[in-house]
Amino acid sequence: MHYLDHAATTPLLPVARAAIDAELDRVGNPSSVHAAGRAARAVVESARERLAAAFGVDPIEVLFTSGGTEGDNLGVAGLFRARRDADPLRTRIVLSPTEHHAVDDTARWLAAHDGAELVWLAVDPTGRVDPESLRAALRDPSAVALVSVMWANNEIGTVQPIAELAAIAREHGVPMHTDAVQAAGPLHVDLSTVDVDVMTITGHKLGGPVGTGALMLRRGVVLQPVLHGGGQERQVRSGTLDTAGAAGFAAAVDAVVAGRADTVARVSALRDRLVGAVRQAVPDVIVTGEAAPRLPGTAHFLFPECDGDALLMLLDAAGIAASTGAACSSGVTEPSHVLAAIGVEESLARGALRCSLGWSSTDDDVAATGAVIGGAVQRARLAAAVR
Amino acid sequence: MSGGVDSAVAAARAVDAGHDVTGVHLALSRVPASTRSGARGCCTAEDARDARRAADALGIAFYVWDLAERFHADVVDDFVAEYGAGRTPNPCLRCNERIKFAAVLDRARALGYDAVVTGHHARLHGGALRRSVDSAKDQSYVLAVCTAEQLAHAMFPLGESTKDEVRAEAARRGLAVAAKPDSHDICFIPDGDTAGFLRRRLGAAPGDVVDDETDAVVGRHDGAFAYTVGQRRGLGLAHTGGRPRYVLAIEPVSNVVRVGAADRLDVGRLTGVHPVWTTGRPPSASFDCSAQVRAHGSTSRATARLHRDALDVTLHNPQRGVAPGQAVVLYDGDTVIGSATIDSTDA
Numbered sequence: 001m002h003y004l005d006h007a008a009t010t011p012l013l014p015v016a017r018a019a020i021d022a023e024l025d026r027v028g029n030p031s032s033v034h035a036a037g038r039a040a041r042a043v044v045e046s047a048r049e050r051l052a053a054a055f056g057v058d059p060i061e062v063l064f065t066s067g068g069t070e071g072d073n074l075g076v077a078g079l080f081r082a083r084r085d086a087d088p089l090r091t092r093i094v095l096s097p098t099e100h101h102a103v104d105d106t107a108r109w110l111a112a113h114d115g116a117e118l119v120w121l122a123v124d125p126t127g128r129v130d131p132e133s134l135r136a137a138l139r140d141p142s143a144v145a146l147v148s149v150m151w152a153n154n155e156i157g158t159v160q161p162i163a164e165l166a167a168i169a170r171e172h173g174v175p176m177h178t179d180a181v182q183a184a185g186p187l188h189v190d191l192s193t194v195d196v197d198v199m200t201i202t203g204h205k206l207g208g209p210v211g212t213g214a215l216m217l218r219r220g221v222v223l224q225p226v227l228h229g230g231g232q233e234r235q236v237r238s239g240t241l242d243t244a245g246a247a248g249f250a251a252a253v254d255a256v257v258a259g260r261a262d263t264v265a266r267v268s269a270l271r272d273r274l275v276g277a278v279r280q281a282v283p284d285v286i287v288t289g290e291a292a293p294r295l296p297g298t299a300h301f302l303f304p305e306c307d308g309d310a311l312l313m314l315l316d317a318a319g320i321a322a323s324t325g326a327a328c329s330s331g332v333t334e335p336s337h338v339l340a341a342i343g344v345e346e347s348l349a350r351g352a353l354r355c356s357l358g359w360s361s362t363d364d365d366v367a368a369t370g371a372v373i374g375g376a377v378q379r380a381r382l383a384a385a386v387r
Numbered sequence: 388m389s390g391g392v393d394s395a396v397a398a399a400r401a402v403d404a405g406h407d408v409t410g411v412h413l414a415l416s417r418v419p420a421s422t423r424s425g426a427r428g429c430c431t432a433e434d435a436r437d438a439r440r441a442a443d444a445l446g447i448a449f450y451v452w453d454l455a456e457r458f459h460a461d462v463v464d465d466f467v468a469e470y471g472a473g474r475t476p477n478p479c480l481r482c483n484e485r486i487k488f489a490a491v492l493d494r495a496r497a498l499g500y501d502a503v504v505t506g507h508h509a510r511l512h513g514g515a516l517r518r519s520v521d522s523a524k525d526q527s528y529v530l531a532v533c534t535a536e537q538l539a540h541a542m543f544p545l546g547e548s549t550k551d552e553v554r555a556e557a558a559r560r561g562l563a564v565a566a567k568p569d570s571h572d573i574c575f576i577p578d579g580d581t582a583g584f585l586r587r588r589l590g591a592a593p594g595d596v597v598d599d600e601t602d603a604v605v606g607r608h609d610g611a612f613a614y615t616v617g618q619r620r621g622l623g624l625a626h627t628g629g630r631p632r633y634v635l636a637i638e639p640v641s642n643v644v645r646v647g648a649a650d651r652l653d654v655g656r657l658t659g660v661h662p663v664w665t666t667g668r669p670p671s672a673s674f675d676c677s678a679q680v681r682a683h684g685s686t687s688r689a690t691a692r693l694h695r696d697a698l699d700v701t702l703h704n705p706q707r708g709v710a711p712g713q714a715v716v717l718y719d720g721d722t723v724i725g726s727a728t729i730d731s732t733d734a
Contacts, residue, residue, distance in 0.1 A: 310498055313450055317409075332414045332453040382497035386490075 006358030013207035019251035023244035047250035056192030067213035068181040071200030072102035075177040078223030083145040090145040097341035126292035127158035141172040151183035155325035157298025166195040208252035212245040268296035277370030297357035306351030310383035314376040325354030390434030393506025395441035400544035410442035410449040415458040461485040470612040473639030474712025488537040510546030518721040521549040531716040531726035535667035582613035594642030617708025653705035659698040659727025
């Protein structure tokens with residue numbers, strides 16, 4: 001099997017597996033006061049320190065969560081409610097139209113049920129947010145609860161000018177959340193130089209275990225909890241701490257940071273070869289967001305007059321695992337709101353394919369995809385014609 | 388693979404026969420429910436899961452194809468429009484004609500597949516479509532709209548088995564759907580309230596109920612679509628002098644539901660339009676056969692005559708409850724000759 005779906009989830013790194021393995025038989029709740037609890041707590045705190053160092057924050061600013069969806073919900077809803085409770089005039093959530101559903105749907109839910117007003121930022125055809133549109137949205141900062149803009153897009157891979165956007169939010173005194181689920185790992189994500197206040201990351205997109213994640217929460221920033229209970233994480237996030245998960249997550253982050261330069265160089269070269277091979281096989285392909293800074297492993301294609309679902313099926317049959325990139329519920333692909341936001345018309349958006357490479361990708365994966373993509377697109381075009 | 392026992396066993400038999408099989412579940416509802424309620428309806432997330440687990444058990448790839456828009460345009464909207472025009476459509480037949488052996492088959496063939504395999508209870512050998520050996524479960528009636536070209540790319544592996552045998556085989560194969568209840572009624576009306584569904588889509592359209600013998604108005608109705616030819620119950624009529632009354636006809640233009648005595652229901656002749664011949668052509672311009680005029684109905688000896696594109700059928704044993712919009716299916720013994728849509732009926 002050729003796995004070209006690292007943006008969905010990337011294989012567990014061997015060092016992460018070893019770290020998890022080493023902790024699985026440990027007894028002790030990290031919140032217990034006895035020796036067993038303290039020993040488990042030491043593992044969690046060590047992991048917290050390593051995450052803090054990797055992302056440029058203090059250990060107290062790292063909150064363990066269950067992953068990206070929880071982090072985005074907590075970041076957006078928690079920030080909205082805390083800010084609105086402190087001042088009822090703060091009802092606006094400013095966000096980009098290309099956010100992951102975990103942010104987008106949370107904001108829409110708050111608009112439908114909790115009095116939020118959504119203000120959408122402008123994006124260019126590559127999906128980059130126009131900083132001037134953020135300035136415009138913050139003209140009356142007293143009405144804004146928060147800004148949320150993702151660091152890098154999960155579908156098309158576009159990287160946002162996050163430092164510039166965060167500086168504008170800071171200048172206006174409005175807190176900013178960013179979903180860095182895709183960025184953490186391949187990009188240098190360093191909050192010591194970027195003024196975001198709340199950041200969501202997850203373990204399984206960078207080689208750690210599924211079910212681990214962290215919210216980077218600046219000291220002094222107040223969030224309303226989403227999960228209520230024991231208050232284990234700074235009274236903001238409740239739930240028994242996952243010792244083995246934290247150890248695996250931190251081990252993966254350490255390895256990714258140490259090997260980043262090499263991995264990025266290797267993966268982006270593979271990605272460029274893949275784009276070249278696809279272009280050669282299907283000359284009329286459109287490579288989405290090619291002009292913008294983007295994630296090293298992501299290649300997003302639009303094949304005119306093609307059926308992306310059929311293409312996935314044909315690639316699957318050829319042993320190649322890719323994605324249309326859009327959300328999928330019970331097996332049915334929904335139209336991509338990201339492609340709609342960057343002005344791709346619906347008929348073209350149907351022919352979308354996302355190939356995402358990662359640490360385990362090889363030349364062979366690229367060669368195999370290059371060898372079958374032409375024929376698969378040709379057939380998927382026939383399928384589109386009989387729709 | 389609907390998530391039911393028939394399609395699961397059909398897929399298993401196709402795998403056993405050495406074919407390269409891919410499981411496909413059709414998402415046909417715009418707003419699928421997440422769980423089943425009783426045996427009604429289809430296409431819930433629970434059905435999709437059942438289908439996926441059956442595919443897993445067979446070791447075949449599995450995909451969900453979203454055909455909700457096509458299904459709504461070609462089957463649901465057609466169903467509503469036909470009722471609005473005073474006819475009684477059969478949506479399963481329309482689904483076979485337009486979705487399973489058209490949209491699905493066309494897409495499959497474009498993707499390099501040779502045939503669509505379904506769990507229908509019917510036999511198909513050498514282009515001849517025959518009734519299932521299980522006469523109670525036979526579905527040849529709803530497949531008789533398929534053209535020779537469609538049937539050339541169809542496989543029905545269950546036709547030689549009874550439903551009980553299929554269930555037993557599913558259990559033997561360890562398929563979790565072995566004991567799943569059969570689905571009933573119309574899949575897109577999961578609560579079974581067809582009249583309510585049509586009222587929501589067509590709106591109330593009050594009109595008269597007229598006695599065919601006296602031409603007297605004997606009642607009112609809220610919408611002719613709630614009535615079916617042959618219906619006796621639920622008419623709520625006064626002034627009928629205690630005689631049982633049946634729906635004889637629905638007259639869409641005047642919005643009249645015409646009722647009368649049971650013997651007036653007998654249909655001895657009918658005209659069918661849009662004939663389809665299973666082998667691609669009619670056996671001759673005039674031929675003897677047996678005719679079935681509704682799903683799960685009895686058959687009558689019949690003589691069929693072709694007039695240009697229409698089909699005149701004389702039923703040697705008059706049939707009751709023959710509704711325009713339903714199909715008349717012509718058989719030679721248990722082999723389907725062809726079908727047509729009933730356009731008009733006569734005593």
